[in-house]
Amino acid sequence: MQSVSTMLKNENRLGWRLVSPTVILLMILILYPVAYNIYISFFDYGITRSTFVGIDNYLRVLKDGAFWKSFFITVGFTLMTVGGSLLLGLGVALMLNKEFKGRSIVRTIVLLPYITPLISIVFSWQYIFDPSLGPFVEIFGRQLRWISPQLDLLNNSNNAFIVASIFNIWRNFPFVYLMILSRLQSIPDEYYEAAEMDGASPWKKFTNITLPELYFVMGAVALMRGIWNFYKFDEVYLISKKAGTLPIFIYERVIGTTSPEFGVAAAIATILMVIMLGLITMYVKKVLKW
Amino acid sequence: MVKRASPFKKALFFTGIFLICFFILVPFYFMIHVSLKADYDPNKMSFSDFTTRNYKEIFGLIQSSETEFFGDEITRANLEPVLKKIAELEEITSSRDAYTEYVHNVQLKEKEKELKDIVDLVIDFSGMKVEDREAFTERAMKNGTEEAIVLEENMKSIFGANDIKKFNDLRSEIEKALTDESISAGLERARSQLGAYQAQKNRILEEKASEFPFLKYLGNSLMFAGTSALISLFVAILGAYAFSRLRFKGRGTVQRSVLFVYLFGGTVIMVPLYQMAVKLGILSSPLGTSIYLIMVYVIQTLPVSLYMLGNYFRTIPYSIEEAAIIDGCSRVQAIFRIVIPLSLPAIATVYIYAFMIGWNEYLFASAFLGLKSYKDLFTLPIGLSTFSGSAHAVWGRLMAASVVSAIPIIIIFSLMQKYLTSGFTAGGVKE
Structure with a gap:
């Protein structure tokens, strides 16, 4: 029979052996790059040159009007998408929590936007808003004349982020819906029955029972979506290359150019990271019970 | 109610x-x-009738060249300037004499004219009094003459240092243009230029003939997403077991850093990951690029796999394992003989999530594959988005490709809906 202390020691060793692949991968592909990113941000870093410039990159970025425009677009995009998908998700969850014929089909349909591969669905959206062929401009522009028939929503850097926001809401509200629905289903029916006996109106029941039960999950989802949407690249870039959020701003300075400015891009990435860290800390402190 | x-x-x-x-x-x-519509006709701005041709096309059953969609015009318009340039370059690089003649007759004339324009400009702007303008200009263009010195004096007042340097360079170029050395170098340059143009011509012709390589993109996507999900699953099974069953020092720290990655984005580490790859020379070979990309996908999918599997392992009663261990099974054997068989549905679910993350990924694929343009390695997202941006984009084929790449995922999802939806709420998402 082994002694307790050797067993604990063995367990300790085995534990580390089992997590070592995870830890090694994390170190090489996350921790080191994050540190390296901060390091690069203090250099004037191009393809051939690298000279130490201190906080010059940060000053340059903070004085750059284009950066601030992009920053506010990103904040606007994040707020719009979080708010939009939260409201839509809540509404759909409340409706689909009621019994009706064909509910299971509708529940499957609602999940479609979220599970369809991104690349399969972006072209359809691009087609809808395409200025020459798309049905959106065809109906609202050429037939109803509510908008200008020449309106190009996708390739205009002033309003491309609106289409990107709508697309993002469309794609991500099912996630919010699922989270809220699973919480709704766990609210005991007795609460409502008791309220009914007291003669509460449906609205009263909603504000006094449903909403308080949902506060926590809604806050958690909002924060999570906020974090994800703040650095969202693929979904925005594939809809419109002109949407101009910060991740695209970084991408254009590194990949989409012949004279990449790694230092400046790294500085912007670091700023993005600091903001995200704030949100993540909030998430971990308020929401998470790992 | x-x-x-x-x-x-x-x-x-x-x-x-x-x-x-x-x-x-x-x-x-x-x-x-x-x-389901045939392709867009640029002249009619409309679609023609119902057809399944787009589907046949992306599976390579039929192959229509661009000529069938657009007529010859696009190719011809692309090819014309290149062919003209090639003919020109071929003529002048045919022999050394021909090149010398070209330098003498064409290049030198152009440069002299450019220099003369500068001299004229200086005369006009500096307000110099010149009696015989023609003669002055001609002499001022030669280095070291009296006129040239006067000109240079005046130039200083209106030109910046860069412009003056350009002027001097141009002047010495003209003087040396007909020396042996300069002609050899020039000929060399022209020949390499010719090579570049010929390559461009071949590229245009090739592009014309190539069908839309949808199946190749599909295969690459399957390979990258499938492999990375498999590796991630294996690493995660070990890690999740340790998280849920074993007590060891630093467990909390490791778990927290995994969570950190779960919420952490790709954009933030794109610059350093790209720089690391460049520094290590990974991007110079297709194999290295593939492996690097797979490893990056593994780290992206790992947090989800760890989190979901860890939660699932906690629901398996420990007593089953304990019995096996008492019977003489080692801990690691217990994982493979007991825990894994018991959690197969969860493992399948996690695999699908990890697979989807790789399947949808665009940023790193475009950074690593796109920049060196390893066209043979393009995944669906980058392949389709490159195709949609090219002059050959055809809505019908793009949409057919979209439908085909969506259907397997939707079918898998509807078959496993029960497991997968509960996976979403259990943290099975990462973006």
């Missing part, structure tokens, strides 16, 4: 349901609709 609802309320409710379904399904409708 609609049991006592009025008909009006009921109608309102179903209208709402209908509107939501409509809003969700509109893009899918256009995806299928356009994919």
